[in-house]
Every structure is written in C-alpha cells, then in structure tokens.
Amino acid sequence: xxxxxxxxxxxxxxxxxxxxxxxxxxxxxxxxxxxxxxxxxxxxxxxxxxxxxxxxxxxxxxxxxxxxxxxxxxxxxxxxxxxxxxxxxxxxxxxxxxxxxxxxxxxxxxxxxxxxxxxxxxxxxxxxxxxxxxxxxxxxxxxxxxxxxxxxxxxxxxxxxxxxxxxxxxxxxxxxxxxxxxxxxxxxxxxxxxxxxxxxxxxxxxxxxxxxxxxxxxxxxxxxxxxxxxxxxxxxxxxxxxxxxxxxxxxxxxxxxxxxxxxxxxxxxxxxxxxxxxxxxxxxxxxxxxxxxxxxxxxxxxxxxxxxxxxxxxxxxxxxxxxxxxxxxxxxxxxxxxxxxxxxxxxxxxxxxxxxxxxxxxxxxxxxxxxxxxxxxxxxxxxxxxxxxxxxxxxxxx
Numbered sequence: 067x068x069x070x071x072x073x074x075x076x077x078x079x080x081x082x083x084x085x086x087x088x089x090x091x092x093x094x095x096x097x098x099x100x101x102x103x104x105x106x107x108x109x110x111x112x113x114x115x116x117x118x119x120x121x122x123x124x125x126x127x128x129x130x131x132x133x134x135x136x137x138x139x140x141x142x143x144x145x146x147x148x149x150x151x152x153x154x155x156x157x158x159x160x161x162x163x164x165x166x167x168x169x170x171x172x173x174x175x176x177x178x179x180x181x182x183x184x185x186x187x188x189x190x191x192x193x194x195x196x197x198x199x200x201x202x203x204x205x206x207x208x209x210x211x212x213x214x215x216x217x218x219x220x221x222x223x224x225x226x227x228x229x230x231x232x233x234x235x236x237x238x239x240x241x242x243x244x245x246x247x248x249x250x251x252x253x254x255x256x257x258x259x260x261x262x263x264x265x266x267x268x269x270x271x272x273x274x275x276x277x278x279x280x281x282x283x284x285x286x287x288x289x290x291x292x293x294x295x296x297x298x299x300x301x302x303x304x305x306x307x308x309x310x311x312x313x314x315x316x317x318x319x320x321x322x323x324x325x326x327x328x329x330x331x332x333x334x335x336x337x338x339x340x341x342x343x344x345x346x347x348x349x350x351x352x353x354x355x356x357x358x359x360x361x362x363x364x365x366x367x368x369x370x371x372x373x374x375x376x377x378x379x380x381x382x383x384x385x386x387x388x389x390x391x392x393x394x395x396x397x398x399x400x401x402x403x404x405x406x407x408x409x410x411x412x413x414x415x416x417x418x419x420x421x422x423x424x425x426x427x428x429x430x431x432x433x434x435x436x437x438x439x440x441x442x443x444x445x446x447x448x449x450x451x452x453x454x455x456x457x458x459x460x461x462x463x464x
Contacts, residue, residue, distance in 0.1 A: 067082050067083065067085075067144050067145065068082070068145065068147070068450045068454060069081075069144050069147045069148070070150075070453075071145075071148070071193055072151070072187055072446075073150075073186050073189025073190070075182065077097045077099060078095065078128060078189060078353060079093075079094070080092075080095070080382075081446040082135070083447060084152075086454065089445055090447075091139075092110040092334055093109050095107055095117060095127075096130075097280075100122075100123050100183050102121050102261045104118075104119035104122050105118050105119055106134070108138075109265070110135065110138045113138075115134060122366050124192065125186040127341065128188075128196070132193070141197070144187060146201045147200065147203070148203050148450060148453035149171055149203065150186065150449060151183065151186045151206050152186060152206075152207045152208070153182065153203065153292075154206030154209055154236075155175045155208070157175070158171065158204065158208075159209050159212035160206075161452040161456050162204050162397070162456075163203055163204040163456060163460065164190060164194070164201075164203065168204060169187065169191070172190075182291075185410060201455070201456075203456055204450065206240070207240050208236040209240055210240025210281070210282050211275070214282060214285070216377065218284040219235045219236075219258070220390045221233060221234065221288075227275070234289060235285070235293070237273070238290070238291045241445045241448045241449060242267045242443040242448075243285075245443055245448040246267075246386050246388045246441045246443055247280075247386070249278045249441045253441070254437065259279055259338060260302050261277075262380065262383050263382070263385075263386060264372050264376065264379070264382055264385045265277060265386045266368060266388065266402075267388050267443065268389040268391035269390040269392075270297060271300065273294055274294070274368065274371045274372055275293060278379055283378045284375050284378040286375070292328055295364075295368055296336075296360075296368075297332045298334065298341035298342075298343075299331060299341045301328075304327065308326075336363060337359075343361075343390075343395055347395065361450035364398065366386060368398075368402050369405035370405075371410065372406060373408070374423050382436060385409075385411060385439070387429075387441075388393065388441050388443040393440055396423065397464050412433075412436075417430075421440050
C-alpha cells in the first residue's frame, strides 16, 4: 500500500492505493481546517466514517485522519508515502525522496508558492512524524514542465531576473497533464512519446498544456498558478500595468491587489455570483447576463490558449479535456471546441453529452475530425506510480 497525501491551505486529501494493481483501498478528506465546521470523512473498504474536527489545524487533522485509518487497517501494510508539493522551482524536477535537505529546499521555495508550499510542508512533517520508518517521496506539480525550452519558459524581462531570482514560467498541474497524456496514448493505441497532445485541466484551477515527445513543451500557467486561463476565483492573464493602475486609483497595496486577483476574480469576479461552473451554467440558462459572460469568456480564453499552444506542436494528434469541469461540463467543451474549427476539431453532440462514456472517451465526430477526448484525471494514482518507481529503484540500488 502507498499512502498519498495532498495537504492544501484549508484541506487535506488522502488516498491509499494498492500497488501494482493500482486499486484504491481507501480515501479521505479533512475540510475547512481552522474553521468551526472542520470535519473529515474516510471511505475505507466500502465503509464511510465521519469525524468532527472542531476547528482543528493541519497537524491535529493529520493525526486524526491517520488514527481513523489505522483503526481499520494495519499501519505496517503501508510501504511508502507520496506527498503532492505544488512548487519545486528549478531544483526539484522529478519525484524526490524526502530528507532534511529536501524539506529545507521545499521550504526555501515557499516564496514562489506562499499559499501552497507551506501547507504541503505541514502535511509532510506530520506524516513523517507518524510514519518515520518508511520512504516519503515529494511529487512536484511543476516537475512535468521542467523541460520546456527557454523560449517558452522565460519572460521578456531583464535576464538577470531569471538568473538571480528564478523568475520564469514553471507551470502547474503537471501530474494531471502527465496522467491524462498517458491515458490518451492508451486510448489512441499510440506510444506516448510519439504523440503531440493538447491537454486541458479544468477545475477551480485551470491550465492547458502542449505535450510532445512525452514532455511538456509549453503550458498556460507561469511563475505562479495565477497566470493563464480564467479560473474559479483567479483572473488568469491581465495586463501587468493593472497592478499599478488599481493601486493608484483605489489606494490598495500590491499584496491586496494580488489577493483580489487570486481570490475574488475569475468566474466569481465576472459573475458576481459564484466560482462554481455548475451554478453559472444554470444561471446563464435562466437569463443571468453576467453568468453567461463569465461562461463565454472562460470558453473563449480556453480556446484561444489551446490554439496558441498548438504553435508549440506543429501538428496535433488529440485534444484532451479533464478535471471537474473538463470531465462533466458538456456545454463548456462544446463552446470551446466550436472555436477551434481551424484545428480540425468537431464534436459529436451525443458523445459529448454522454461525456465519452460509451465511446472510449471520444467526443469528436468520427468522420476524420481531430480526436477530442474526455479522460478522468487521477493524480493520486499517478503519484502512486511515481512513488512505486522511485522506491523500487532505491531498493535495487541497495
């Protein structure tokens, strides 16, 4: 069994996966940490368990989650732990065994992901304290994108900003993009390294990636997860001059403006209603013009990004939609693909409305159109694969 831990700013997700069968044995989530409504739920061996955490913080929540799990299974069955870490900078470009120096390195990168890396570290330290005698592996969201060429990864700013401060485009959601790329190769019956894919991970956070030769060659997110597509509460791309303009007009600080762009913008800011695409689609159907605008802008910016990323590929073998919105919102896929006719994309409405469930993931028309797929992402399974690979190599090298 490999335990997967994703410790976020206000939640902790866990999954227990049997390897090499990749069967999910258990999954749990602690939500609203630090708030009065904090609670956790575990699904173990077909049973569901809930615990009130009473405003618990990360460390207490982690201890209670592990205690609830170990009441129902033998701790000794866990052979390794995989930890999702958002930002690896330029130092961590592959899954990495955790030790004191690696933990210090992750902490040193917290300025690049101040909302994420510190929370990831809380989960790492708590889990190592509870399971100290087995390998712990950090899996970095940025790692899959590390090989992007410099013309795709750098900004047109003074070069020493990159060489001295690490200012560059890192990309995120790498584990998801890698997983669905591999799954797409299986569906298409092609070698992953031979394919040129456009993948769109669409959830509360959204990113699109161009994959060629089995690696990311360009992506929509940048130095931080704020760049790129319209997202649930994040603005995506804006004019950099906006910060100075709003600071002068409103008197807000740079930190306050950045917070608004991260937490009060995107679908929420445009609609003034919600960051939940399901609610916005329903509101748009009822005549809410701002909800409709948010939906239309989301799809337009996504199509524009996918078309732009096609430049990095030369030709495209398939477009892949994944994530909560990508997997379940047929309207969003239809609106987006309708704007990509120049790429040869065309949807079959029946397949699309059925989310590709009866057509091996295909939602494209079958008359020679560019393949368009819906593939459910599984970051926990991908992390388990990474952890299994690295621990197996370590065992062989002993």
